[in-house]
Amino acid sequence: MTLAAHVRTLGRGPGRSRSLTRDEARDAMRSMLSEGAEPAAIGALLMLLRMKGETAEEIAGFAQAAQEWGPDLPQVDLDWPSYAAGRTRGHPWFLLSAKLVAEAGHTVLLHGFNGPDAAVRNGLTDAGIGIADTPATLSRLLAQDRIAYLPLEQWHPRLFDLLRLRDVLGLRSCINTICRMLNPARARASVQGVFHPSYRLLQADAATQLGWESLSVIKGGGGEFERHPAKEIAGFGLRNGAPWEETVPALCDETRRLADDDAQSPGDGSFPAPQDHFQTAIVTGTAALALDTLGVADSARVAETLWAERIPPHAA
CATH class of the missing domain: 3.40.1030.10 (Nucleoside phosphorylase/phosphoribosyltransferase catalytic domain)
Incomplete structure (x- = not known):
């Protein structure tokens, strides 16, 4: 799914917009971390989330994708x-x-x-x-x-x-x-x-x-x-x-x-x-x-x- 699709989900307006599911948030973060991500779409998505207020499902999906994107590290306590x-x-x-x-x-x-x-x-x-x-x-x-x-x-x-x-x-x-x-x-x-x-x-x-x-x-x-x-x-x-x-x-x-x-x-x-x-x-x-x-x-x-x-x- 494109980042624009996730922007549409968040920004369709009263009665039509909704929060992202955890899987959608995970996909959106993968898109934002990619080199080809459109800066305008990233800014739009982040500000729509700020206006709406993030859900736990969204934060979990974003964090999971960001963690997967990083290098493997030795485990700590x-x-x-x-x-x-x-x-x-x-x-x-x-x-x-x-x-x-x-x-x-x-x-x-x-x-x-x-x-x-x-x-x-x-x-x-x-x-x-x-x-x-x-x-x-x-x-x-x-x-x-x-x-x-x-x-x-x-x-x-x-x-x-x-x-x-x-x-x-x-x-x-x-x-x-x-x-x-x-x-x-x-x-x-x-x-x-x-x-x-x-x-x-x-x-x-x-x-x-x-x-x-x-x-x-x-x-x-x-x-x-x-x-x-x-x-x-x-x-x-x-x-x-x-x-x-x-x-x-x-x-x-x-x-x-x-x-x-x-x-x-x-x-x-x-x-x-x-x-x-x-x-x-x-x-x-x-x-x-x-x-x-x-x-x-x-x-x-x-x-x-x-x-x-x-x-x-x-x-x-």
Whole structure:
């Protein structure tokens, strides 16, 4: 089926248009990823979906096709997408959280692109997280450190082109959600952050469509999987393949925004150490949610113990 046919399905008008089925969405994504895709048709389809609102079936079909289009990667335990712009997040403490999960013995794959926000990419090396530019490099880093970061533009350049259409269209599209749902290394568990709360249930429902086992989606700092320790956190997702919802209580009583965090890299090739309980709670609280997603019992205690026992990066 041509991409134009899918545009017609979405845009016929009141009483005649409808959402795409999962198979149609899968076919549409294959067309968009092909070299011969008509740019005007791609833009029309993405904006029609934005106006209508994406369904879980559509997101599942798009994500499945995009995953199939990418190269085969070594399987990991935990998938950790990072695609937020960071405007309401301070320092990317979640990178230390991901490191804690790896130090607990679980393989972790971070992947993403953050637009003009360079904090995540700049913080990777300081946090001791290697950047993989090829599947072979990824395999080496996972064997060495149990954690690695995969830049979207290097492992899936065509999908990256679709993501960057935001610069042309002036609006976010469903590609942002699809990137979060990629799970490129076929992990058994995934953690995802969103900026808009409505996407939490959409992504959880799409994961059900895809047959995932374990997922945690939260409204996180700047749209990343990073919890605010002074707020209750509503979690959505899956546990053992079944729908899961849970409200996680606040870890501290403090009126403070993540965006107010002014932590700076020491400039010596190390990641800044948390300076107070609030910053430490971001790290351990986020790690605890990730460990819980992996099925670790008493995950909060495990995360706090791991943090207390580790050698701080600035002292290594």
